[in-house]
Amino acid sequence: MATPSPSVPLLQMQRISKQFPGVRALDDVSFDLERGEVHVLLGENGAGKSTLMKILSGACGRDAGEILIDGRAVALQSPRDAQALGISTIYQEFNLVPHLSAAANIFLGREPLHGAGVINRRTLLAGAGALLRGLGTRIDPAARVGDLSVAEQQMVEVAKALSIDARILIMDEPTSALTESEIDELFAAIARLTARGVAVIYISHRMEELARVGRRATVMRDGRTVATRALPCPIPELVRLMANRDIAHHFPPPTRTRGVPILQIERLSRPPKLHDVSFTLHRGEILGVAGLLGAGRTELARAIFGADQPDGGCVRLEGRPLRLRAPSDAIRAGIGLVPEDRKRHGFVPGQSVAANLALPQLRRLCRGGVIDRARERSLARRWIDELRIKTAGPSARVLTLSGGNQQKVVLGKWLAAGADVLIVDEPTRGIDVAAKMEIYQLLDRLAGRGAGILMISSELPEVLGMSDRILVMHQGRLQAVLDAREATQERVLHAALGLAS
Template sequence: MAEVFLKLEGIKKSFGGVRALKGVDLEIRKGEVHCLAGENGCGKSTLIKVISGAHDPDEGNIFIEGKKVENLKPIDSIRMGIQVIYQDFAVFPNLTVAENIAMNRALMTGAKKMDWKEARKLAIEAMEMIGAKMDPDILVERLSVANKQMVAICRAIINDAKFLILDEPTTALTAKEVEKLFKIIRKLKEKGIAIMIVNHKLDEIYEICDKLTVLRNGEYVSNGDITEYDRARFIRDLTGRDIEEIKYSPEEDENEILRVEHLTRVGAFEDVSFTLKKGDVLGITGLLGSGRGELGDALFGLAPAQSGKIILNGKEIQIHSIQDAMNNKIAYVPEDRLTQGLFLERSILDNTMAASIKNYFKKGKLDYKAMEIATDDWIKTIGVATPSAKPAIRTLSGGNQQKVAIAKWLNTSPDLLVLNGPTVGVDIGSKSDIHAILHRLAKGGVGIIVISDDLSELVQNCNKMIVMRNGKVAEVIDNTVDETTLADMLSGKQGG
């Protein structure tokens, strides 16, 4: 077995009485890909900060390459070869690729001058090492998310990294980009670099990781070879409960809720037709740029369709603006809840009421009592983990944030709910809660459309799916399809 690079023993850390880590053990060997799995709020980020020297643990020991280290500071951790790639990559959008890559090295060596030639050389070397191809002189703001990540990885490895921590590296990537990232990770692994990936997407963990450590509520739950975990055990360890993975199959119902005919928006999608019956959860999927997101935007009037018919509950409706959509009781949970769906600094109550506040005006005044009652109801109904309706959204985990984003629209009692990427960055427990809510709504007669590229989510939760390719409906299928076939359909390898 390879040498141990990092060993943690009984790490404990509290913040003002809240125990974030309650005694965590971890062992990382050189050349292994280790997954740190856990639901949101389990202490993963705190643990990373302890390893990177940003937080001092209250108790416990840290050993790096066999030596006990005390009072670890961020710069020490970097000097010992530990590099963290954060979820937002922490790159500079206004600087060139070369400068971004070379910057940390220059800072580490305490250089006073900026050597542009050297920076360019370092950048090209680093890119060659991981097989990335980018123009070193281009500004990072013009790069795709995947390439920004490449820049962050390049920057990490030129500093003689021995241990690379990737915090949820695949959240914003398409399937193809994930593949490329994994290729790079395997390359780094061959060079003997230890890698820890924070992730909770099961399929990806099985694909790339050798070892697994599971945390729950700040506690160490289990660790071992990935082969020791089957899906059921994994989910049980993660969530502390058994979550059944059964496909959603509603009873047949002939009542039509939504009929879309020949919907077209030039440059986005064309001639899209489908129907949604009572009880249906309709999935819309496709690669990035296939028009799946644009279709959702059109139904909500964000970027309206130019021609075609939309018939909701037997009545033809015109949607030219968001106002039209809302007047027709259509609700939309957008893709990026952080920038589009929520007011991060405001309370749960404010957010829950945001789309329906006009219903609470009584004689020119806001009826706060009614708003509180309604919010408390939603918190219970959809299971937001919070002591009250007062905390700011920012303080909630991703799963709880998304539940509030959904509650905001449910409070408008919509007839049609369109969700774009409803469980991106949401942990398994909350994910299954959200799915249960959707199923319940569908059975109650609300039309549900889920736009997603999370294939396992689609197969499990939608009884009907539309695959889009190049702006057109390529396939209409039911949920008897398996994920691999569906993936092939997305890229056009299968079907017509």
């Protein structure tokens, strides 16, 4: 085979179109990729980024357009075709098999064999172990994937992609579930790959990291590519290209007033993840919860929501102790939870957008034991509008929505239910910049109406910008409670690392 001329891009996607029922996901999109570059793909939720990448990875067919690698047209009709061409993907929604080990997932379908066709477990574990360590993680290759945290699963996905000798690596929001230090590890891994000539297509909603990782950025809007820019490029310019309007790039001004205590947590414990946590949440207050991965923040949320049974301690709502044996008890008491792992706990994928939005308030929407569909639809229309959920309509099934729009449905259902206490675990993960600002406004308004909000977040600017007070957790304990006026990134990090203030 002749070596391709270096002036020909590694990859050219030309005039790609894709139609789903009721949605034109891609409309005449062109995109190219040079050898060894990291090319960032940007766009609001539902712009078509994942669809374009699914076409490149052979997971989804196209209605029109051509794909060229080294200047030659390729068929790309299945994920197998893509793999053979050295195209490897990490999807936004994980594709791991939960009951298999990390190692088995990494080498799924490509397991090293003994002579007799039996899987060579030792080689499998050693190979996976080396990949995982190379990424800077300490994940046990024999651990069941279902027992790993979201961030750990993400790392297994990265290792899996790296295990294929990829020339083109597609990363669809790889850092949305990672902490700062894990992001550093990932970027280091990406730098090693690009130095070897691997090209990376990188999708992210975290604007602050783009220039750290990318050489160029292409912006998509409503199924079209609108511009390609060299990086670094001013963020407001990129945001304007994405949204086609100016976006207020700041947090709502602090005008809320703190009311009476609504939720009191007393000595809540669930070893080994949660030890003796006590605090009070007031009406009208947004209480941020910061901490490193594994600090016990999600466990705290689950215990308050009745999803896990604490071994000790008490949860009081307006002074009354609650008996929380299941989430249904919490929901009845007026406590809502937007969980971290929304795919697993947040929504019913096969049901409509309207049904999902109505879920926490079914009783209110029933008349004579049957759901009032008209009210359900009008409720849905309002929240589709308010959160700009991009969907073919209220009756579209949630699984047909883009990742970020699925997140908005989960958030919307609790905002619609008007919970007295709302616990949000990483509320803006996977959400585009414009919608983030809208969600901040909504949380602010909800607190302004007297709700108490517990906001768990790994994004420090968000914790600092939104909270009245900040709880910092470390190894399952409450390490510090900071007043937002005196909190800084450094002080929060200091406490998150377990250092005394």
